[in-house]
Amino acid sequence: MSYPFLKGHGTENDFVVLPDADGTVHGDLSAERVRALCDRRSGIGGDGVLRAVREGDGWFMDYRNADGSVSEMCGNGIRVFARYLHEREGEAFPMRITTRAGVKVLDRAGDELTADMGRPEVLGETEVSVMGRTWPALHVSMGNPHAVAYVDNLAEAGPLLEPPEHDDAVFPEGVNVEFVVRRGERHVAMRVHERGSGETRSCGTGACAVAVATALADDAPRGTSYRVDVPGGTLHVVWTEDDRVLMTGPAVLVAEGVTDL
């Protein structure tokens, strides 16, 4: 059975968008179908799937990682999702989108979009290891789990072909791991190994976790804006005085078609 899809990305974190307003196209979207859609050789290719299901008078973003696993939230994905809703479903900005991590508000920011990512949870010190080397890390949740580790050089984290080792007691459902270097005043750069997708060109919730961790390390006043460079571009993140994280970045729809994957 053929069905429509779109392809989009935010700072080269790329996604397959599946319109499914009444939830009848895909039923219970299987992990196997998600893996087939995300396969970069035999499928459409993507770091994840964004399924669009109507919920009341709004929309639910059903996010899945490339391995078929479910995640609570996807920061780059929700911008792409909002771009789809605006351009194809006629939704106006600002818009509220329901996710497994609660309702998020998306609005225009010039040619980009700003997502109110809600409250961060800073959950303490932990550590991550890659190829026998260990770094201290800060556990930050943006609805999904992150471990933020500062390095002297992004290359020292190695090829990141495997998930960095972490404390399973702290992260029983796995973890997204960000490696961060300082680039200047309120300016950092990161690499990320994403839970369920591997190393990606960007991670929106990861950029938020990195900005929160860096603001704490800097003892920066709330409302300070951080520039977060990712391999796929740049995101801007503010941790507000009323304890919300606002992330601004691009969201581009690049293709649409039909598939029977």
Ligand SMILES: N[C@H](CCC[C@H](N)C(=O)O)C(=O)O
């Ligand atoms: N892999 C993440 C979800 C996608 C996060 C990332 N693509 C983003 O933009 O936030 C997890 O399992 O929590």
